[in-house]
Amino acid sequence: xTTADLTDDDRGMxxxxxxxxxxxxxxxxxxxxxxxxxxxxxxxxxFFADLLAPHDPLQNNYRYRLGEPNQVHLLGxxxxxxxxxxxxxxxxxxxxxxxxxxxxxxxxxxxxxGAVSGYVRQLDNVIMRVMDGLMAFPPILLAIAIGAxxxxxxxxxxxxxxxxxxPRTARIVRASVLVVRETEFVEAARALGAGHLRILFxxxxxxxxxxxxxQLTFIFALSILAEAVLSxxxxxxxxxxxxxxxxxAEGRNYIAEAPWITIWPGIAxxxxxxxxxxxxxxxxxxxxxxxxVEGR
Amino acid sequence: xxxFLVHRLFSAVPVLFIVSLVSFLLIWLxxxxxxxxxxxxxxxxxxxQRIRMRLNLDKxxxxxxxxxxxxxxxxxxxxxxxxxxxVGQAIVERLPVTxxxxxxxxxxxxxxxxxxxxxxxxxxxTWLDQSFMTxxxxxxxxPDFWLGLVGIYVFAVALGWLxxxxxxxxxxSFVGWARSMALPALTLATTQMGLLARITRSSMLEVLRxxxxxxxxxxxxxxxxxxxxxxxxxxxxxxxxVAGVVVGILLGGxxxxxxxxxLPGVGRLIIGAVLRRDYPVIQxxxxxLASIYVFVNIAVDLLYAYVxxxxxxxxx
Numbered sequence: 001x002t003t004a005d006l007t008d009d010d011r012g013m014x015x016x017x018x019x020x021x022x023x024x025x026x027x028x029x030x031x032x033x034x035x036x037x038x039x040x041x042x043x044x045x046x047f048f049a050d051l052l053a054p055h056d057p058l059q060n061n062y063r064y065r066l067g068e069p070n071q072v073h074l075l076g077x078x079x080x081x082x083x084x085x086x087x088x089x090x091x092x093x094x095x096x097x098x099x100x101x102x103x104x105x106x107x108x109x110x111x112x113x114g115a116v117s118g119y120v121r122q123l124d125n126v127i128m129r130v131m132d133g134l135m136a137f138p139p140i141l142l143a144i145a146i147g148a149x150x151x152x153x154x155x156x157x158x159x160x161x162x163x164x165x166x167p168r169t170a171r172i173v174r175a176s177v178l179v180v181r182e183t184e185f186v187e188a189a190r191a192l193g194a195g196h197l198r199i200l201f202x203x204x205x206x207x208x209x210x211x212x213x214x215q216l217t218f219i220f221a222l223s224i225l226a227e228a229v230l231s232x233x234x235x236x237x238x239x240x241x242x243x244x245x246x247x248x249a250e251g252r253n254y255i256a257e258a259p260w261i262t263i264w265p266g267i268a269x270x271x272x273x274x275x276x277x278x279x280x281x282x283x284x285x286x287x288x289x290x291x292x293v294e295g296r
Numbered sequence: 297x298x299x300f301l302v303h304r305l306f307s308a309v310p311v312l313f314i315v316s317l318v319s320f321l322l323i324w325l326x327x328x329x330x331x332x333x334x335x336x337x338x339x340x341x342x343x344x345q346r347i348r349m350r351l352n353l354d355k356x357x358x359x360x361x362x363x364x365x366x367x368x369x370x371x372x373x374x375x376x377x378x379x380x381x382x383v384g385q386a387i388v389e390r391l392p393v394t395x396x397x398x399x400x401x402x403x404x405x406x407x408x409x410x411x412x413x414x415x416x417x418x419x420x421x422t423w424l425d426q427s428f429m430t431x432x433x434x435x436x437x438x439p440d441f442w443l444g445l446v447g448i449y450v451f452a453v454a455l456g457w458l459x460x461x462x463x464x465x466x467x468x469s470f471v472g473w474a475r476s477m478a479l480p481a482l483t484l485a486t487t488q489m490g491l492l493a494r495i496t497r498s499s500m501l502e503v504l505r506x507x508x509x510x511x512x513x514x515x516x517x518x519x520x521x522x523x524x525x526x527x528x529x530x531x532x533x534x535x536x537x538v539a540g541v542v543v544g545i546l547l548g549g550x551x552x553x554x555x556x557x558x559l560p561g562v563g564r565l566i567i568g569a570v571l572r573r574d575y576p577v578i579q580x581x582x583x584x585l586a587s588i589y590v591f592v593n594i595a596v597d598l599l600y601a602y603v604x605x606x607x608x609x610x611x612x
Contacts, residue, residue, distance in 0.1 A: 133313070134314065136314070136315050136586045138549075138586070141566075145570075148570035149325040149326055150325055221437070229439065255445060255449050262445050274437035
């Protein structure tokens, strides 16, 4: 089936996202345009880190330890003489991969849990109480506890962050499912004999996508911040893997002699997260003007 | 009001149950044998068995759970391996540092966040509004622990105005305490200020558009009175909701900030436990901080009724 066979309702948000008119509206939004550009640049840097990095991010150089920025090492070197610029460029790769995995897993679990909770009335109460309970933990604390228990690794950090952010996503999906399932076109679909799964996926979820997409953009930003925290305290991917948090953790002991080790990865995090936040703000303004900052 | 309080406390019961259950189940996430993860490498079989007995891991799961909840009811959070003493006691001793850090950061971020949000809304569309909102978004994008390190570099290393880390108890020297708390609290507050400024601004913009504000202006009230009294009181309601959320973020942030500045709070205790696999301390810390957050949110709900007389909980 091609998209041409679908009616407007069927296509839902997915259809509207690729709609040129919507794209034009998105890019006319200043937040979206700036955020999108920043994020694309960061993604390209991460993708081509091998080509862009002037040195091997793991290559020690004991003759130039804690080296000041110069023409060979543009951002200086760390306590092993490793090139900071190369480590930051490669670090963006790890951070983006973690962010992307968390977003994908949160989207899947949040949608499933939220959809079941919003659609199956008998389960709603139980599921939402469990989500409330999980939301009572400060997300970063829950992620630290789970990550620490599972052991420090990239994949465990992803699991920990997914558990921390899924309840909020489930709640948002449930809220929009509750609204959409009462609309007339869902009633029409039901009258036409559509099954529960078809109604849920083709009609309800497709039309609940806007708040989900906005939320996922912010979760991407939050996961990059949280991943840095996890790596910093030693619960993320293990050193010498360059992640933003690992580089900062290594720089902390040399903050007086070699502040550049600490400063640059932080600026990289800030740029990435700022891009995502601007992107999310723009998406929200265009896709779902009803949502305001409280939605986060 | 009393009926509402009882109702609200009652609704916290299932949440607290899930919180305690998650904290209990945490130890089940440990891959492989828990005892050999905790013990020193090369520990004897008796050593491992002793650890299992101490954690009740030698018993079937329903007895483990019975023990956990039985002890919990008596206020016993188990024994720390590292400190060789009660987890509850260790946490309670360190709680004042964490709570005062969170409270100071909350106050700072509320004061500065709400103020800049109000200014931005009154000067809507001007360069002042735009620069405040850019700063707010920037604040939301900064990793707080990194900002703390930059703060140490600027104010302790380069300028030498403040100590780079360490803690002075308040009963020893107030000035010393204030100096040791200044950077951590400011760091923690900066990231949340932006969130509160954004909410305040959008909520104020909505209220400022309404008829009663126009009426207040029309009857000749001075501008600051219209904004400060009529508009702000009404705009504060969403701000209070978000302030409840901010407390949770600050409590989580305090855990990391305490580590950065070497403050002897619950956060430092938890992270120390994380690095040495002292599971009872992680479980207890998780449980206690989440419970505090639950009760803060009950307090926030009560505050609504106070700020907004339209909220009538008794009707429920």
